[in-house]
Amino acid sequence: MTPTPTSLPDTPPILAFGAHPDDIEFGCGGVIAQETRAGRGAHFVVCSRGEAATHGQPGQRVAEAQRAAALLRATIEFVELDGDSHLEVRAAHAITLAGVLRRVRPGIVLAPSPVENQHPDHSRLGRLVCDAARLARFGGVRELTAAPPHGIAQLLFYALTREAEPGNISPVLIDHSRPEIVAAWVAAMEAHASQTSARNYVEVQLTRARLHGLGAAVEYATALFPADPLVFTSLSGLGRGARGF
């Protein structure tokens, strides 16, 4: 019954967490669109139905999220923790999310930044996913015995606003400039019509991505923040630095 994302053979899927139905799309939808169009699987875990927002009812918001995920070619599921605007950092939640990690068994995991911004749920979910990625590896957690331990490849934080960009982690910039990628991203954001009709959220994200792109001498880029040092076996793997200006 739980969705199983399809991916390239032998490529573990990407798993993205969001506190509200639109967080993943606004925070890293351009990256997701690019990955899925390259044949990698992506799965979204949304941890509330957005029921505390000023605009939009839960049912509408769930439908918007499902449509947006489809536009990004990702599967989606909803996990109830404490509810919108009520999220707390509890061990039980981290264990619940670790259970998701063991079930989906992703390579790369995307989560909101643990730095506080305009909504308290964002940073708390970031901390919970961080803990979950650790707990998923421990063999003796009694609630998690249904699936074998799983170690992810990378935990990358996305930031929904500039304030949430961690000051103590160097960003990596993901160039997703191709017009069809940008179009898919915008479509996924606009699928959240209950939100975008009231505020210029889409412009905020496009402006941020354009600014990161200008710094990297490309059209559009999203900054992601690796929770751990990147490991390479060759300097050529580092590509190039953002020395646009």
Added chain:
Amino acid sequence: MTPTPTSLPDTPPILAFGAHPDDIEFGCGGVIAQETRAGRGAHFVVCSRGEAATHGQPGQRVAEAQRAAALLRATIEFVELDGDSHLEVRAAHAITLAGVLRRVRPGIVLAPSPVENQHPDHSRLGRLVCDAARLARFGGVRELTAAPPHGIAQLLFYALTREAEPGNISPVLIDHSRPEIVAAWVAAMEAHASQTSARNYVEVQLTRARLHGLGAAVEYATALFPADPLVFTSLSGLGRGARGF
């Protein structure tokens, strides 16, 4: 007359700067050994003859550096700036080094960290190379008209001691665990016999590399610090994170 490193066709060489004859080997020799054994060219620019050190005479130290470079399969040249222990951050020096960049036209550049540690020359050379990498791109610098402008791909800082590891840049860990790489690195460090006979410098670096390796679940790794955000076009390019412990 100036040495021209050989590299894979169409692969720009790696260029490494050191303030003293042994800095490159001790700071990032394991990385260099791995790169050159993979067929990439490397060139060393050493900015003093180590004449202020407690041990070793300049002639001996130059010879040691030449031997170490050969062991790492790198070419080497010496550039006189202010002399050992006399280095200052001057525009003229940055321009001199920018001239080297335009001549060698490297992709990746390695320089000592601009964070102060036990020798004032280290951080100053780091700053000078940082400036040089910028000036090399400007078309109108009158002293640099002999060669066309050149933009490098990446500037990576290495740290000779833990104190010099920049606290505001996330490291990337370069795994160079293969026994023949470690052996080549150790041999290059031990080529500086005037230094290693008096102090346990080799142990310091091996201990640091082992500790970074343990963090990355490999044998030996060197931490490098990118001056600019890394740019990728796919999440799969990020490899995996150092989640060993």
Added chain:
Amino acid sequence: MTPTPTSLPDTPPILAFGAHPDDIEFGCGGVIAQETRAGRGAHFVVCSRGEAATHGQPGQRVAEAQRAAALLRATIEFVELDGDSHLEVRAAHAITLAGVLRRVRPGIVLAPSPVENQHPDHSRLGRLVCDAARLARFGGVRELTAAPPHGIAQLLFYALTREAEPGNISPVLIDHSRPEIVAAWVAAMEAHASQTSARNYVEVQLTRARLHGLGAAVEYATALFPADPLVFTSLSGLGRGARGF
């Protein structure tokens, strides 16, 4: 029944939060005294009765706080969360405080710094008020439907000790040097006789305010830490910088 502070027509009141009966007075009483003497309304919300302190019984401490608030010309109410020395960061508390924000509808809000100092309740209340100021704006929080959403103008943190001064926020210094303001502040602090008879808390705060004053070339100043960037429409609004020494 809940107190309603009086203010200048069309000027929203200042709302100050404290974890214990004396925190507001010791942390920003000089600022409050100056504001109320300029005709602005101020309201205090105290989140425990100080029942875990070494000195003073809850009844006495409440009476002291009421007297101190009167000396500062502020109204006061007590909100029970977890009790003195038992405060936790819970969503329910943030929602309770958001309800207070919707009722009082302040412009400027003062709260203890979210940086840990000698009492764990201080930083936790700071975080709760930070969350509350966000939740008060969201239209769909079910517990908050009794009053319409409210967006505050500013959230400013005060610090009860130097350790609690946030290192990552630039302070603004509020000059409150006029003798009658200093006198009112000292009187309000001394109203907490159960505390000041045992320790030199008043001297601590006067010394801090004098040191901030010396830096600003005035007699006494209190450092406040804005949670968000200040927005101005003219450089003349920035006044002058603290360049006393």
Added chain:
Amino acid sequence: MTPTPTSLPDTPPILAFGAHPDDIEFGCGGVIAQETRAGRGAHFVVCSRGEAATHGQPGQRVAEAQRAAALLRATIEFVELDGDSHLEVRAAHAITLAGVLRRVRPGIVLAPSPVENQHPDHSRLGRLVCDAARLARFGGVRELTAAPPHGIAQLLFYALTREAEPGNISPVLIDHSRPEIVAAWVAAMEAHASQTSARNYVEVQLTRARLHGLGAAVEYATALFPADPLVFTSLSGLGRGARGF
């Protein structure tokens, strides 16, 4: 012979420093346009003729700067220090700039951020102006006896790129959203045709200002970074915080 900016009676002029002919316009031209249209005087001090740039000859660049200053209703002068791309942090330069401060006697001073970004001259000029603002106050500096000591009201740093925004100073956001202000700013940037024809510098700055504006719930804003804590005598002077999202 040296230009004397006209200002409101009794209002000291704004003084802005730039390392190259276009730095002031690109870094804080929107703020300047708004200030001068409100009747305040502004004077620009440009410390090179841009002779090291890839595009544009010195004569052309000086003319562009003069035209841009006129569009911003500012007076302008050129001060020769070490020349473009050759600037060093020398006491003699700080004293030269202190002499300018004593002559112009500004209230608010704008200078490039002392944080390194893509051009080494920027941060060095920021440090020099910082020192100059201090030296201008000392009565005994022998080179400065031609004019009496002068203490400025504020030193504010502007950032030409996001990298140069100081991480250890909280920004203030200057809202300059009025269409005629934005138009004047764009015109002043475009007056530097030698630069804007080759790179999208104007878009970079408008994107940054739009992003800061979105954060402050206005159209366009520029972030400035006060060198010293701001001093206020009333909380109402702080205006409102940037809590747009």
Added chain:
Amino acid sequence: MTPTPTSLPDTPPILAFGAHPDDIEFGCGGVIAQETRAGRGAHFVVCSRGEAATHGQPGQRVAEAQRAAALLRATIEFVELDGDSHLEVRAAHAITLAGVLRRVRPGIVLAPSPVENQHPDHSRLGRLVCDAARLARFGGVRELTAAPPHGIAQLLFYALTREAEPGNISPVLIDHSRPEIVAAWVAAMEAHASQTSARNYVEVQLTRARLHGLGAAVEYATALFPADPLVFTSLSGLGRGARGF
């Protein structure tokens, strides 16, 4: 029934907290060995039985911890909070630990760093001990009336991995180079055979201690991080700085 560590007359014992049965030994066992061999008492408080670990059953792990404590000449007790991998920062836990502090009445307290590393329990216990050390001093906490208030001399954080070393506290290095101390430390770590048979934890800690030792020009040293500034009455009390390289 609760163990009472023996110490030098008039010397309060050292109290060390660990989240899991092996944390104290791996994090600061070398320091403990040296202190107890100098005649000072040490007591361990372990806050889980390691029941969530991949290797080792709770009964076995408790026995290993008891054996390790004996090798370090320390007494040991177990305190149940939320269980391994389930620890939360709750006021009730801080009060429980404050009760331990009042009972044992230590001078120096050792706790895991409050900086997150690979196990979420570590940093949470660090925060809880930090709070406990404060609450133990307050006279009115109703749950703590069984024993009089107690103020500790120092709270020192230890780090189980390099990531957990706090970046905002300067370390002090404890030189514990004597061979018999190193041997006792290694024996205590190896007493946790359930853990060391599966992973090279002992090597990690010896490598870290050797690296700190090389920096201090000694054989082995452990970095500890004081929660508060150190207070001295003479500069000679500061000993020497780590200027080995």
Added chain:
Amino acid sequence: MTPTPTSLPDTPPILAFGAHPDDIEFGCGGVIAQETRAGRGAHFVVCSRGEAATHGQPGQRVAEAQRAAALLRATIEFVELDGDSHLEVRAAHAITLAGVLRRVRPGIVLAPSPVENQHPDHSRLGRLVCDAARLARFGGVRELTAAPPHGIAQLLFYALTREAEPGNISPVLIDHSRPEIVAAWVAAMEAHASQTSARNYVEVQLTRARLHGLGAAVEYATALFPADPLVFTSLSGLGRGARGF
């Protein structure tokens, strides 16, 4: 001819550097008074004659410094570098100061903080002394062959204003509360009558020392900032932490 401070047999003297004639007294005079009254020798090296100050002529200022040094029972010498307000960070200066270190052969060295504050000379001298302490150890610096290499025990920074207190080094607090020590310190500060008659510098320093004292539960304390980690062989050497409030 060069002064040779007398000290306890086998105790190397303390060496303090100041950029201006009054810097040492204002920055760490209380510490010096306490050390010399305990029988340790102290020597002052002053690097200008204060000739750029608003108040006081060089001759008068030198005389004041000599009198203040005598009150603190320290010897004093003047070293000319670039002159007051003209100091630059040059290798030649660092070598000059290294020569002083080799001649005086101190244990503990005190220097102004390398963090910028209201006078640019302060931080530059701090950096120069930092470099000098390193160069003094290198055997091959040709200008330094007159005396054998010398390694100091500790480099401690003092801060003349709060802004200069380094944010990245944990302070140690030196308790110098005894009335006769405070009196000697005040007398030494007041010996600089040319400065204290015009500004309340003495009050600034006493207020700072009182605030540090209140934090440490003593009367007066000075915060010093060790350039390197402190090394201890016993936890008992750490004394107690500043947990006054």
